Amino acid sequence: MSSSLKKFLVTRILLTIPMVLIMITLVFFIMRVLPGDPIRSQLGPRVSEEQADRLRERLGLNDPILVQYGNYLKDMLTFNFGNALTRGERPIREELGEKLPATLELSIPAMLIAVALGIGLGAFSAKNRKKPVDYGIRLFSIFIYSIPIFFLGLIFQIIFGVRLNLLPLSGRMDPILLTTFESKTNFYIIDSILSQNWAALKSTLLHLILPSLTLGLSLTGVFIRLTRVNMIEMIKSDFITAGRARGISETQLIYKHSLRNTFIPILTMIGLQMALLIAGAVLTETTFSWPGMGRYLVDRIALRDYTAVQSTIGVFAFFVAIISLVMDILYALVDPRIRY
Amino acid sequence: MEKEILAEIKDLSVTYPTRIGSVSAVDHVNFNIYKGEILGLVGESGCGKSTLGKALLRMIDPPGEISNGKIVFRGENIMEYDYNHLRDFRGRHVSMIFQDPMTSLNPVQRVDEHLIETIQVHEPQTKEDSALQRSKVMIERLGIGIERLYSYPHQLSGGMRQRVMTGIGLILNADLIIADEATTSLDVIVEAKLADQLREIRDEFGVSLLLITHNIALVAEMADRIAVMYAGHLVEIGDIYKIFEEPKHPYTQGLLASVPNIRFDTNEHLYKMPGEPPNLTHPPLGCRFHPRCPHAMPICSQREPLLVEIEEGWSVHCWLYQEQSS
Numbered sequence: 008m009s010s011s012l013k014k015f016l017v018t019r020i021l022l023t024i025p026m027v028l029i030m031i032t033l034v035f036f037i038m039r040v041l042p043g044d045p046i047r048s049q050l051g052p053r054v055s056e057e058q059a060d061r062l063r064e065r066l067g068l069n070d071p072i073l074v075q076y077g078n079y080l081k082d083m084l085t086f087n088f089g090n091a092l093t094r095g096e097r098p099i100r101e102e103l104g105e106k107l108p109a110t111l112e113l114s115i116p117a118m119l120i121a122v123a124l125g126i127g128l129g130a131f132s133a134k135n136r137k138k139p140v141d142y143g144i145r146l147f148s149i150f151i152y153s154i155p156i157f158f159l160g161l162i163f164q165i166i167f168g169v170r171l172n173l174l175p176l177s178g179r180m181d182p183i184l185l186t187t188f189e190s191k192t193n194f195y196i197i198d199s200i201l202s203q204n205w206a207a208l209k210s211t212l213l214h215l216i217l218p219s220l221t222l223g224l225s226l227t228g229v230f231i232r233l234t235r236v237n238m239i240e241m242i243k244s245d246f247i248t249a250g251r252a253r254g255i256s257e258t259q260l261i262y263k264h265s266l267r268n269t270f271i272p273i274l275t276m277i278g279l280q281m282a283l284l285i286a287g288a289v290l291t292e293t294t295f296s297w298p299g300m301g302r303y304l305v306d307r308i309a310l311r312d313y314t315a316v317q318s319t320i321g322v323f324a325f326f327v328a329i330i331s332l333v334m335d336i337l338y339a340l341v342d343p344r345i346r347y
Numbered sequence: 348m349e350k351e352i353l354a355e356i357k358d359l360s361v362t363y364p365t366r367i368g369s370v371s372a373v374d375h376v377n378f379n380i381y382k383g384e385i386l387g388l389v390g391e392s393g394c395g396k397s398t399l400g401k402a403l404l405r406m407i408d409p410p411g412e413i414s415n416g417k418i419v420f421r422g423e424n425i426m427e428y429d430y431n432h433l434r435d436f437r438g439r440h441v442s443m444i445f446q447d448p449m450t451s452l453n454p455v456q457r458v459d460e461h462l463i464e465t466i467q468v469h470e471p472q473t474k475e476d477s478a479l480q481r482s483k484v485m486i487e488r489l490g491i492g493i494e495r496l497y498s499y500p501h502q503l504s505g506g507m508r509q510r511v512m513t514g515i516g517l518i519l520n521a522d523l524i525i526a527d528e529a530t531t532s533l534d535v536i537v538e539a540k541l542a543d544q545l546r547e548i549r550d551e552f553g554v555s556l557l558l559i560t561h562n563i564a565l566v567a568e569m570a571d572r573i574a575v576m577y578a579g580h581l582v583e584i585g586d587i588y589k590i591f592e593e594p595k596h597p598y599t600q601g602l603l604a605s606v607p608n609i610r611f612d613t614n615e616h617l618y619k620m621p622g623e624p625p626n627l628t629h630p631p632l633g634c635r636f637h638p639r640c641p642h643a644m645p646i647c648s649q650r651e652p653l654l655v656e657i658e659e660g661w662s663v664h665c666w667l668y669q670e671q672s673s
């Protein structure tokens with residue numbers, strides 16, 4: 008690795024720290040501003056004010072806000088996260104250790120679907136510009152972009168789950184298989200392969216199809232439009248004309264020369280789309296009862312479980328930062344003109 | 348001197364349909380390109396030089412099209428080629444160097460990748476390492492250091508890039524290189540170097556060169572023959588010395604008189620041609636130059652003259668040099 012690349016990476020990593028810090032600080036204070044607290048949200052009027060106060064005292068909620076903030080930062084920076092304030096007060100690390108793999112197992116295939124389908128259709132659309140297939144793809148991209156995720160999920164559930172009865176409606180695995188399924192990593196695909204439990208693998212994959220398709224398709228529209236627009240610009244560039252003049256075929260000009268150059272803006276876009284992916288994951292998980300971070304977050308926000316919410320968002324922020332870092336590095340690899 | 352014909356352009360017209368009417372960018376043009384010659388193609392901006400160059404590769408941007416005529420290259424009518432045949436023709440027999448060296452190479456491909464790709468597109472059976480070997484030989488022959496082979500376009504200077512483009516154009520032993528303003532964006536010294544090099548290449552490879560340019564001085568220095576276009580018409584073509592000595596077409600006369608520092612030019616004042624080139628959606632009837640022509644006659648606005656040979660290898664498209672009855 009060249010020293011300039013190292014320097015670039017170090018600065019880039021150092022820059023992500025304040026980004027994550029600002030994010031988790033915002034979350035901390037927004038949670039405190041929201042009306043309600045974890046005790047009342049969970050126990051309601053069942054406990055007396057006295058009992059509630061004792062609980063608050065024990066959970067550290069009576070400490071001055073800055074002390075709480077300090078403890079919170081310490082917990083976040085050590086990746087310790089502390090305990091949840093509700094639902095049995097389990098260590099958050101343990102809880103996220105179960106939820107994060109579920110979310111990743113959903114989001115990674117969704118992102119792959121979005122990127123592959125989005126770039127493929129976008130490039131095809133650009134190649135066939137102003138032909139019926141181009142209008143068709145553009146219409147599809149607008150449609151898929153504007154349709155709400157839960158609605159798309161619902162339609163899929165009705166068609167493939169209820170009407171055709173081909174695919175499961177919700178969850179990550181058949182509940183009967185799940186009772187005997189031993190999960191070490193909480194990535195069900197990995198676990199079932201490691202334990203050579205093919206029935207579980209099949210069930211996991213079947214359960215994955217509708218949610219990942221829903222989430223993936225909801226992101227596809229953006230990629231189609233982005234790829235198409237950039238490709239059309241790229242096809243007009245001089246080096247494409249020059250390539251044509253030395254006998255390179257149209258297919259190669261599109262899928263090799265233009266596409267590789269189009270990847271540069273697309274990579275940036277993938278990084279920027281992370282927020283959309285996370286928002287989409289939350290909605291998809293809710294629609295398909297997928298036991299991931301998104302559903303966890305929604306559940307814990309309702310309970311005002313400060314630590315759980317803060318930690319979950321902290322992890323999301325961390326991932327967004329990591330992905331955008333990876334995108335920057337890929338960007339530099341794809342585009343030889345980037346200088347650090 | 349018996350010259351061998353490489354390409355015959357016969358009655359070639361190119362039109363671009365636009366919202367305000369169809370643009371007649373090249374209109375019934377006839378000329379030959381000989382083997383191993385340097386033919387300079389000059390004319391005002393927008394007169395159809397680039398369009399003519401692209402037409403030789405049948406690369407007119409749609410919806411524009413070659414609306415008339417044919418191009419016969421080494422005895423074959425390329426208008427009859429299907430797409431695959433045409434694709435193989437481009438780059439193998441005719442290559443093109445464009446104006447902007449900054450943008451005519453793929454920014455994410457190294458020089459060697461450009462060269463190897465060009466070879467393999469036309470000779471799929473050629474192995475990568477033998478293609479690389481040929482690329483090295485070519486690069487060295489053009490006076491580019493071998494280490495440049497592994498550079499990306501942005502790491503090269505403009506002059507270097509044009510040499511790389513030239514190398515790509517020559518790698519398959521093309522018969523004709525079309526250089527469309529290839530030197531325009533370079534500084535004078537680099538331009539002179541590239542010009543020298545192009546001439547050397549012609550001598551060494553026996554390739555023909557169609558030199559499209561605004562720079563009359565460059566044509567004077569490099570070309571064997573000169574072709575002058577005006578508003579889509581080829582108005583005069585012939586030996587460079589003869590035409591520079593005594594241009595026949597009034598437009599050529601004006602064009603040459605308006606150029607500073609030409610050897611024969613002893614005028615003290617530069618000539619300024621009156622008027623503007625016509626709008627090609629509605630070109631003037633007859634000779635397209637007649638509204639600006641100091642020698643215009645009644646017939647000039649009524650009928651288009653023919654391109655007639657006034658002397659062996661010297662043709663003019665002007666009523667001054669032909670019988671009005673014809």
Ligand SMILES: Nc1ncnc2c1ncn2[C@@H]1O[C@H](COP(=O)(O)OP(=O)(O)OP(=O)(O)O)[C@@H](O)[C@H]1O
Pocket residue numbers: 363364365370372390391392393394395396397398399408411627
């Ligand atoms: N793609 C196109 N669509 C419509 N009209 C075009 C197109 N390309 C060129 N033209 C028109 O055709 C005419 C000839 O253009 P061309 O580019 O061949 O001129 P040129 O002689 O190369 O000019 P320059 O010296 O500025 O490069 C011009 O009037 C131009 O406006």
Ligand SMILES: [Mg+2]
Pocket residue numbers: 396397398527
């Ligand atoms: Mg031009």
